[in-house]
Amino acid sequence: MPRVIAISNQKGGVGKTTTAINLAAALALEDRSVLLVDLDPQGNCSSGVGLPKSENKHGIADVLLGFRELRDVVVPTEVDGLHLAAATRELVGVEVELVDADEREFRLRGALRSQASQYDYVVLDCPPSLGMLTVNGLAAADGVVIPLQAEYYAMEGLGELLRAVKQIRKGGLNRDLKTSGILLTMVDRRTRLGRDVCEQARQVFGADVFDAEIPRNIRLAEAPSFGKPIHAYDPLSRGALAYTHLALELIAREEGG
Amino acid sequence: MPRVIAISNQKGGVGKTTTAINLAAALALEDRSVLLVDLDPQGNCSSGVGLPKSENKHGIADVLLGFRELRDVVVPTEVDGLHLAAATRELVGVEVELVDADEREFRLRGALRSQASQYDYVVLDCPPSLGMLTVNGLAAADGVVIPLQAEYYAMEGLGELLRAVKQIRKGGLNRDLKTSGILLTMVDRRTRLGRDVCEQARQVFGADVFDAEIPRNIRLAEAPSFGKPIHAYDPLSRGALAYTHLALELIAREEGG
Ligand SMILES: Nc1ncnc2c1ncn2[C@@H]1O[C@H](COP(=O)(O)OP(=O)(O)OP(=O)(O)O)[C@@H](O)[C@H]1O
């Protein structure tokens, strides 16, 4: 069975998609077989690996609504070993369509349990909310990676997300859900704010915070316009090295050793 | 009747809250009477003006659910002429509670039409989604200001938002809704990406793009941790000057002259 990792934070613009794409790519470069799933109707994850939402006929929305099997919507990406279950235009309607549906929280979990066994990791990019798409992601996940932008508003919302994760675990939706780790993103240690938030996060959350920090690095913001993960766009950039560091740390946490 | 301006973009982290707070403050400093409304369950707008969600007993959620009148939840802020209808913990449940309610899209519009006549401007901070809270905002608004972060993913989502605004206008939810303007935010003209996106936005959207650009300025990210708009935290910063420029431009567009 694959290890399923959700990348989630209801705060917007903290680096969820950037982390989902580049962690998945870095894991594939470490010879893991990886499925990336775009659960955000914005479809940034899909376009960030060169498969924009508007060009995808089928995707994860078909699986969540029961129209297609997961294996029928998965496509390869430019990176060896990295596959994608893409966003399509239909994804924006899924939350409303699932309101009265059976097993609505477990649609993704069911599909991954039965049809993703050939992967070592499944990485889920979640939208900036705690709605039904994110709930599907958290119900299907073994662990959640929480990108934390090194700024004030992001710190403020973290408590609410940790409470939601706890409710999903204790409320029975997913008894095994753990926090894989908190990832400091867009870190600029030249600013007092950047240093303060990093220090505060490590003090408050201790070992839950990954050693790996993702620096603010313009190459990470440029890569999506070429539809490439950072390792394919600029493999020697600070952004690429940071996501490789994260992948190695996650492998150590997940696989032991 | 006040001019109601919604600050909206479903893309996360593009500067909606920063724009709502600092535009509202800048308008108040130009001797307008302003009501700021926090429609985002995250409550960043409320804490950004020193009234964090956890400390507010009543707020806009009570008005949307019909429990209180608007005048009973409005509170003054540190800035003369700037009032707030705050977020409370209950706001996170409002979208679900309105699913089957009467006039669910028009709750905010009704409250503002009947109880906000003493204000010159009402500024609405919307969450990063196109759900019922944002729909309430767009249905109540005369104009929408769209913050556009000068980066790739933000440009990608803009078409979808403009389509949604058009649907709200042509579909009858709000026949008078216009785009007040597209605001370039977090602009760093030292990077090629920043220059490219600004140039592209002005080419494609022309006069719809405000002249005022908001530069990336660390003082704007620091101010919320003190619960102050930029003009109260660092009135001579580039961020404060840029939001003043925006307020003057909006006044010229809205009031003529
Ligand atoms: N470390 C970084 N350095 C520089 N830019 C970054 C970095 N990480 C992300 N970005 C850029 O910041 C913006 C926000 O990141 P991203 O879109 O990944 O966040 P998100 O949390 O997925 O947003 P949303 O809430 O809309 O889903 C994007 O334009 C992205 O390219």
Ligand SMILES: Nc1ncnc2c1ncn2[C@@H]1O[C@H](COP(=O)(O)OP(=O)(O)OP(=O)(O)O)[C@@H](O)[C@H]1O
């Ligand atoms: N011009 C700027 N320069 C530097 N930092 C900025 C600027 N504008 C906003 N920020 C910071 O960037 C982050 C994102 O901004 P903000 O929270 O206002 O975006 P948002 O669109 O409201 O996010 P959400 O989608 O979560 O509601 C915040 O930490 C904010 O302080």
Ligand SMILES: [Mg+2]
């Ligand atoms: Mg994203």
Ligand SMILES: [Mg+2]
């Ligand atoms: Mg906001």
